[in-house]
Amino acid sequence: GIQVEQSPPDLILQEGANSTLRCNFSDSVNNLQWFHQNPWGQLINLFYIPSGTKQNGRLSATTVATERYSLLYISSSQTTDSGVYFCAVEETGANNLFFGTGTRLTVIP
Amino acid sequence: DSGVTQTPKHLITATGQRVTLRCSPRSGDLSVYWYQQSLDQGLQFLIQYYNGEERAKGNILERFSAQQFPDLHSELNLSSLELGDSALYFCASSVDPGQPQHFGDGTRLSIL
Numbered sequence: 346g347i348q349v350e351q352s353p354p355d356l357i358l359q360e361g362a363n364s365t366l367r368c369n370f371s372d373s374v375n376n377l378q379w380f381h382q383n384p385w386g387q388l389i390n391l392f393y394i395p396s397g398t399k400q401n402g403r404l405s406a407t408t409v410a411t412e413r414y415s416l417l418y419i420s421s422s423q424t425t426d427s428g429v430y431f432c433a434v435e436e437t438g439a440n441n442l443f444f445g446t447g448t449r450l451t452v453i454p
Numbered sequence: 455d456s457g458v459t460q461t462p463k464h465l466i467t468a469t470g471q472r473v474t475l476r477c478s479p480r481s482g483d484l485s486v487y488w489y490q491q492s493l494d495q496g497l498q499f500l501i502q503y504y505n506g507e508e509r510a511k512g513n514i515l516e517r518f519s520a521q522q523f524p525d526l527h528s529e530l531n532l533s534s535l536e537l538g539d540s541a542l543y544f545c546a547s548s549v550d551p552g553q554p555q556h557f558g559d560g561t562r563l564s565i566l
Contacts, residue, residue: 375552386542386560390456393554431497440510440551441487444497 351445366417368432376435460558472533479547486528492541
């Protein structure tokens with residue numbers, strides 16, 4: 346099956362700092378989503394971005410499908426951004442999401 | 455609020471027992487997916503239904519089964535429970551495969 350690698354595995358930031366999270370995948374996809382899992386375990390859908398660039402407030406994401414990677418940018422981080430960020434892809438022809446192992450982000454005041 | 459409703463939120467039971475987890479998809483979504491999140495295996499796909507029919511299977515154990523009913527809600531049945539089945543079980547829904555999946559808040563299952 347498709348491989349999904351996320352980096353870095355852990356990230357600690359001072360409040361107000363910016364960060365970039367990366368997701369590499371091993372095959373062509375027809376769906377790519379970024380999720381934030383908060384400390385209560387909820388999976389919050391951040392972006393549906395199989396290709397191109399999207400922005401939502403302090404967050405933005407870019408997927409370069411031809412080079413098989415996606416980036417999630419977090420600007421002016423806040424303590425509420427803490428949690429685990431997952432990249433998940435749906436391989437072309439498949440019907441389910443494969444999740445990466447996540448990036449655990451801790452934002453300290 | 456994703457629009458996907460899962461019940462119960464928490465479930466505590468003993469080894470050997472059987473439980474049923476329930477999911478109501480977002481209005482208009484025909485596809486329902488079940489995922490398991492455990493400490494050692496991460497987030498894994500279990501099974502997908504589309505408009506009442508099974509569409510795809512992932513790493514679902516034979517002790518587990520699911521179905522999607524005519525009103526599109528879905529149930530995941532877990533039987534002969536083992537300690538290793540303790541996990542967070544998510545349901546997700548989408549309009550069609552390839553479209554964004556929206557996740558419920560999960561059911562946290564603890565086996566004692």
